[in-house]
Amino acid sequence: MAKFNPITFIQEVRQEVSKVTWPSWKEVWITTLMVLIMVALASVFFLLVDQALSFVVRLVLGVGS
Known part of the structure; x- marks a missing residue:
């Protein structure tokens, strides 16, 4: 099982968010x-x-007549 690295995770999240086209x-x-x-x-x-x-x-x- 791969170890979780919070720094790498944050970098990947920022990279993915930069790809988003915001309205x-x-x-x-x-x-x-x-x-x-x-x-x-x-x-x-x-x-x-x-x-x-x-x-x-x-x-x-x-009913109701």
């Missing part, structure tokens, strides 16, 4: 806004589907 602030903001818009749309969609299914179940079972 610009503009890309981060655009992506964040896109995610928030999609979450809002999905929420409205599932609200409407839930209300429709609830209506159908109440209609079929005759």
